[in-house]
Amino acid sequence: MAISRLLETVHLLLARRMTTAKELAAHFEVSTRTIYRDIETLSGAGIPVYASPGKGGGIALLDDYVLSRSLLSDKEQNEILLALQTLGAAHYPGAASVLDKLSSLFRKSELSWIEVDFAPWGSDLDYNSRFKLLQEAILDQRLLEFDYYNSAGERGRRRVEPMKLLFKSRGWYLQGFCLSAQGPRLFKISRMAELTATGAHFASRPAELFAYDVSPAAFEPLITLKLAVAAQGAYRVYDEFPPGDVERLADGSFRVTTQLPDGEWLIGYLLSFGVMAEVLEPAGLRETLADRLDAMRGNYS
Secondary structure, three states: OHHHHHHHHHHHHHHHOEEOHHHHHHHHOOOHHHHHHHHHHHHHOOOOEEEEOOOOOEEEEOOOOOOOHHHOOHHHHHHHHHHHHHHHHOOOOOHHHHHHHHHHHHOOOOOOOOOOOOOOOOOOOOHHHHHHHHHHHHHHOEEEEEEEEOOOOOEEEEEEEEEEEEEEOOEEEEEEEEOOOOEEEEEEHHHEEEEEEEEEEOOOOOHHHHOOOOOHHHOOOEEEEEEEEOHHHHHHHHHHOOHHHEEEOOOOOEEEEEEEEOOHHHHHHHHOOHHHEEEEEOHHHHHHHHHHHHHHHHHOO
């Protein structure tokens, strides 16, 4: 938001030549103290902006100042616009306004090259509005409250200081400091309910507090397994395993040797392949899957 405000301040000063801190504060809905800090920032960046006291005074640019697009090469201009389009696709506040101003300044048409939809296929949740709420709470440092279903299906109310959004292993998570648990936690966004941003603000906590391993291996030990995957499972093989773990056989089928975190997650993951995959090793995992399939068969007998 600060970057957008600074750029728009220059844009307004170029158009008006003279204005007051009070007028700018009203326009941006911030304090006059914030406006004076912005003026110092612009001045420190080499923009010839000054404030003159007394009646008829105000904030202005030097009369001969023009914002020249020649300061940036054509490649740099394109990179800035592409970066802003990326931010805009992720619904970053103010990005669209800045993109519009710079596209006009650089005299370039906007190329819509990226679109981000946070919702999984087939989801009936309004993920985009949920992500917007989470994003604004992170940027404004506002406390969140929500009900959360843990892996055991238990529902509990949480109060969380949000830090960042994290995409990991086909799912979105919120990383933050949980006041209920008094520690850093990861929350799967699809398990949240009754999500609200409170009016309470919080101070940033040390980044080191959140510097823990968020990979699946941090929660479950890794095991090595060998899979036989039929040719019709090629889309899963290429999407989900590193190329070095995959061997394609003459008949079009695959042998996959890889490491995955052990536990209930692994059982569900392997069963999701249906008849397209067979676990060759280890023998213990084969037996576990066979027992699980027998139990599932019992549900339909």
